[in-house]
């Protein structure tokens with residue numbers, strides 16, 4: 001049984017959407033490799049996931065550091081059947097005021113680590129003629145996002161990149177899926193310094209990470225190109241697609257303002 005199990009590598013598998021995805025893989029009998037920065041969180045998540053009777057390996061890396069992202073590739077000697085690029089962060093505030101290093105770190109994590117890991121594992125998957133990759137995009141990738149200008153742009157990259165390589169590798173046996181959640185109740189807003197934003201304050205409007213992960217998992221397993229989690233988010237994206245980007249940016253500027261600037 002152990003030998004027949006497939007392995008999924010999930011970055012960001014200790015919290016939020018990534019952790020819910022990890023549970024779905026565990027329930028389906030996948031062995032897991034989970035990656036995040038905090039070893040204590042990795043250990044407690046490993047204990048939780050092992051209850052499903054699978055093997056869980058933890059690797060602590062800061063994926064905003066490109067050397068650590070590259071070392072992760074060489075640290076993984078197992079055959080990876082599914083790669084989930086989930087680890088990602090945002091940064092809230094006006095671009096002119098935000099700290100440059102923080103924004104560069106977000107670009108390294110959301111974009112460059114995704115490229116590094118995808119390149120490494122896609123080459124192995126292509127040799128075998130099979131594999132699945134799930135990249136965490138966002139509805140943000142379809143909407144220019146004042147107050148989160150860099151974050152939204154990173155997610156536009158993820159979406160474009162995933163769609164393009166899916167086409168390049170359409171006959172390879174590898175599938176590429178982009179999961180596009182809307183605002184979801186996770187630690188994301190805390191890490192992004194967004195607690196005062198309208199979006200984080202409107203708790204009733206936030207999606208449940210368990211529901212988001214389920215939609216992503218089903219789309220991945222079905223080999224779909226992308227899925228927008230939640231019908232309201234889907235409606236928002238489709239409505240925005242009918243408007244000029246400048247009008248979308250204006251609406252987002254008003255919507256994403258800190259509550260004390262209303």
Ligand SMILES: NC(=O)c1ccc[n+]([C@@H]2O[C@H](COP(=O)([O-])OP(=O)(O)OC[C@H]3O[C@@H](n4cnc5c(N)ncnc54)[C@H](OP(=O)(O)O)[C@@H]3O)[C@@H](O)[C@H]2O)c1
Nearest residue numbers: 012014015016017036037038063088138183184186187188
């Ligand atoms: N929540 C939302 O509203 C939302 C909406 C659309 C898309 N998304 C996307 O969904 C993905 C998951 O976010 P989430 O909402 O589930 O957030 P979360 O609860 O904060 O989880 C983020 C995960 O990534 C790990 N991580 C963060 N920075 C890392 C780094 N530098 N190196 C390695 N691991 C790192 C975290 O662990 P450590 O902190 O221990 O490193 C954690 O396991 C992200 O790509 C995010 O952009 C989120």
